[in-house]
Amino acid sequence: MAEYEFSSGQNEVVERFGRRAQRLGAISTAGGSLCLLAAVLGIRIEADASRILLFLLASLPQLSVGLSFLGAGRDLVGVVETQGHDVTLLMDAMRNLAVALRVQIAMTVVFLVLVAAVALGVLA
Amino acid sequence: MNPPHDTPSYELSQEQNVDMRSIGTHAIVWGGVCGAVAVLCLALSVAGAAGKLHGPGWRLYAPIGAVNAILAINFVIAGRDFRAAIHRPGCDITHVMAGLSHLSRAVQVQIVVALVFVAVVTAATLFFGGS
Numbered sequence: 001m002a003e004y005e006f007s008s009g010q011n012e013v014v015e016r017f018g019r020r021a022q023r024l025g026a027i028s029t030a031g032g033s034l035c036l037l038a039a040v041l042g043i044r045i046e047a048d049a050s051r052i053l054l055f056l057l058a059s060l061p062q063l064s065v066g067l068s069f070l071g072a073g074r075d076l077v078g079v080v081e082t083q084g085h086d087v088t089l090l091m092d093a094m095r096n097l098a099v100a101l102r103v104q105i106a107m108t109v110v111f112l113v114l115v116a117a118v119a120l121g122v123l124a
Numbered sequence: 125m126n127p128p129h130d131t132p133s134y135e136l137s138q139e140q141n142v143d144m145r146s147i148g149t150h151a152i153v154w155g156g157v158c159g160a161v162a163v164l165c166l167a168l169s170v171a172g173a174a175g176k177l178h179g180p181g182w183r184l185y186a187p188i189g190a191v192n193a194i195l196a197i198n199f200v201i202a203g204r205d206f207r208a209a210i211h212r213p214g215c216d217i218t219h220v221m222a223g224l225s226h227l228s229r230a231v232q233v234q235i236v237v238a239l240v241f242v243a244v245v246t247a248a249t250l251f252f253g254g255s
Contacts, residue, residue, distance in 0.1 A: 004134040004217070013221050017228040024231050027238040031245055038249040058245075069231075090220070091140055094147045097227075101150035108157050 003087050011080045014090070018076025021069045021097075028066030035059035061107035068100035134217050141210045144220070148206030151227065155199030158192045165189030191237060195230050202226035 006014060039055040042048075075093035079086050136144060165185040172182025205223030209216045 006217070010217065010221050013224050013228070017224045017231065020228055020231045020235065024235050024238060027235060027242060031238060031242040034242060034245045034249055038245060041249060055245075055248075062241075087134065087136075087140065091143050094143050098143070098147045098150045101147070101154045105150065105154050105157055108161070112161075 003085060005083065006079065006086050014076050015080040018073045018080070018093070020073075021076060021093075022073030025066045025068070025070030025073055028062050028069060030066075032059045032062030032064075032066055035062060061103055064103045065100050068096050068103065072096035072100065135213065136209060136216045144206050144209050148203045148210070148223070151199045151203030151206060151223075153203075155196045155201075155203060158199060159196035162189045162192035162196055165192065191233060194233055198226045198230035198233070202230065 035055045036059045039052050039059065042052040042055060072093045075089050075096060079089045079093070082089065166189045168177065168182060169185040169189060171177050172185060202223045205219050205226060209219035209223070212219065
């Protein structure tokens with residue numbers, strides 16, 4: 001069954017967002033990889049365990065958000081570059097974006113709870 | 125092949141509506157989280173200006189709060205656009221495009237934030253490597 005094809009203006013909106021999502025995904029993935037590298041370096045030089053843990057914890061959301069945005073961006077650029085599956089590819093991208101947002105929400109809430117716990121002296 | 129302007133616009137299926145509701149809700153919740161962080165940063169900034177916080181670090185709270193406020197506005201508007209695609213029949217794709225435009229703006233801001241994060245981590249990694 002033939003699917004709805006986006007107009008050139010709609011393709012422009014989708015492509016712009018797709019490229020930005022890919023850029024954000026690449027930067028977040030690089031950031032997450034750097035955090036892992038910092039953690040490994042920290043282990044090698046026997047640095048403070050809390051710093052190593054901080055880098056490890058920071059790497060997980062960065063990598064998962066980065067990979068999700070990369071996937072979403074790839075799907076969105078695919079919408080423009082292919083013909084016949086625009087809405088299907090858009091929905092794939094939407095699902096990847098929802099995963100990225102879910103990870104961001106969960107990690108931020110955990111971070112805020114930890115900050116609140118430290119501020120209230122629970123973890124001190 | 126683009127549809128002519130006089131054809132009825134595309135209506136999302138039930139399954140696609142579920143995906144759209146999911147991304148809309150997540151965008152609104154993430155916007156809410158960013159808004160909460162913005163309010164918290166603003167409160168800390170005011171407390172710092174009133175001399176209730178020690179050290180110069182409180183000066184960072186105002187720009188962090190401003191960035192989060194921009195993110196919050198764009199994510200909430202994008203989420204509302206995505207949800208409008210479900211609840212208002214007739215212009216589904218128009219609402220989806222409006223949502224994508226707002227998400228695009230928010231992602232642009234997040235790119236800058238991510239670049240700052242990478243710069244800080246790179247500096248920390250070099251510090252680890254050098255020590």
